[in-house]
Amino acid sequence: MNLKELSHLLGLSQTTVSRALNGYPEVSEATRARVVKAAAQHNYTPNIRARGLATGHSRCIGHVISVSDSAEMVNPIFGDFMAGAGATYAAHGYDMIVTRVGQKDEAETYRNLKARAAVDGLVMHAPRANDPRLPLLKELGLPFVVHGRSTEANVDYAWLDVNNRRAFQDATAYLISLGHRRIALINGQETMDFAIRRRAGFATAMAEAGLSPDPALMSSGEMTESYGHSNAAAMVDQPDPPTAFLVSSIICAVGVRRALDERGLRPGQDVSIATFDDCLSYLANGSDTPVFTAMQSSVRDAGAALAQMLIDQIQAPDAPLQHTLWEAELVIGASTGPAKD
Amino acid sequence: MNLKELSHLLGLSQTTVSRALNGYPEVSEATRARVVKAAAQHNYTPNIRARGLATGHSRCIGHVISVSDSAEMVNPIFGDFMAGAGATYAAHGYDMIVTRVGQKDEAETYRNLKARAAVDGLVMHAPRANDPRLPLLKELGLPFVVHGRSTEANVDYAWLDVNNRRAFQDATAYLISLGHRRIALINGQETMDFAIRRRAGFATAMAEAGLSPDPALMSSGEMTESYGHSNAAAMVDQPDPPTAFLVSSIICAVGVRRALDERGLRPGQDVSIATFDDCLSYLANGSDTPVFTAMQSSVRDAGAALAQMLIDQIQAPDAPLQHTLWEAELVIGASTGPAKD
DNA sequence: CCCTTTAGTCAAAGCGCTTTGGAATGCGCA
């Protein structure tokens, strides 16, 4: 069923039917009701491409997700982010188009999305320090929002970020307050902006306590369970092992815990673990009391908020760009306790 | 830059430019080269909507992901599935559109996708037993493929599934061969087809060994870490606890392991765990020797294969529908050992 | 009672592409 058929069926012009359906005031309420009813009856919805061609926009938001070249891995927070963003898109009648891309094809993918006029806006994931995508997206002139920030970038752009620096500073200070001195940092990849900020927060708190971080107790890498496991294992097996771990993701923290368990070390008693927690739906940090002491911030909520920011920006392109900084909540769980030494 | 401008610039008609770019033979190679060069120079790519309108198809594949009404959870395998499927789509010039939907709006979402002509085909996720989406999709007449199968459904449809029944039967038999008699099943939601098959496999192997499964040792639920933890904890705390666990997902298995660790029970020595493993990139089952004894099948590979099946079906609508059954590989890890009793 | 508004409707143009059905050119051959 298309417009032509439907309007013919109703004995009205395409104009009138289109206007009736799109809520324009030039149509009498009686006619509108008749049209709406017929449309529902025949399951008519405007052809998305024809409408897009006529209006000049796609009502589509693009998500370009880079898989790491090494592990072909997609960020595990992605699903939850989508769930949050998807709800917002659905509520506003937008579709979400997802493009998987290796890092070397990133720029081309963005350009292509623009050239094809495939999307009205973009969400940029996982910004790196001084991320080259930022000037690129500016150049393309597509509305976009960033999940996170990019240090050193000297362009203005809309973003929503968690205060990673403060979160890690506070968590480190908390561990220090428990008497820990040898604290290990199991960080994300330090090409990523968030990881850089987290390390900075960690370093600041250590310095404030007059401690200098041991390079042997700091690692950077893709946040998988086995990465957490292998690095924690190596650190614990050192002659002078850490008494506490600061971890960048609950997925890594599971690996850290496994390394401790294997060695008969009890988390929270023998060795402490504090971790960042994105509140992933399938890895909830305990139902009643938190399993891990954690800096929490829901990535699902971030997805929903960013989607809203982007839609706002698309609908009011001249409004100033929004910047949102969320504070992570430090919750004390069973994985931390006083230092043993 | 659009076709009109580009053709004007080249002093050619739109027809010729379009044909040159699309590889039609009616264009001289000299002209084609000139056109291709100019297109690249001016970063011209056909407007996706105009092309779609003219050709009648969208070069878009739809993924409708249902979030559970309770937990608002999106299946954790989703990201990896996408990574696999996305690579195939990209290779064939297809886009992927993802729609998040609550279960009650499922049917409407599919109908809407069809009515708007938004996609050329669909991937159906997480089929339930006798899934109502199957007749619906048949009715809509959109090409689609199913990740999994739907028992009792009496329509023909294209699917790719893992032999869940056999995997669980074999794993159960393996546990029995180790001397286990009280084996617990931590299953996925048994509204899901795959979970039903897994239970059947489990039951078959038990029956073949002359054992009858204890209803108190069988649970069904959304496969989260805390689901695995709480159910395993409850079972282990019973007067007559299981000596082995058969788990439906490595994420749950992590929860099961946590329950054991809390109680000072060593996995593989005091209590055994065998789990299904989707080979999630961020939860690899050990780098050298497997952490868990596991039935493995890569969901990323499944995504890639299903995407290919769907594209084949779109391009050859009259070919017979493909059915693919993969066998999971049983790998023996550190989490299983002889029964203690 | 006539003229102006206003409400309601419509025909047609246009969005940017593909594709149909010619038309023009150049070549070989009689």
Add this chain to the structure above:
DNA sequence: TGCGCATTCCAAAGCGCTTTGACTAAAGGG
């Protein structure tokens, strides 16, 4: 020279919608 046949190119139609500008009938004002 003239004809047929490829080869190469083009004008125009059409995809299904929105939107502009115009038109008609009814209502209101003097």
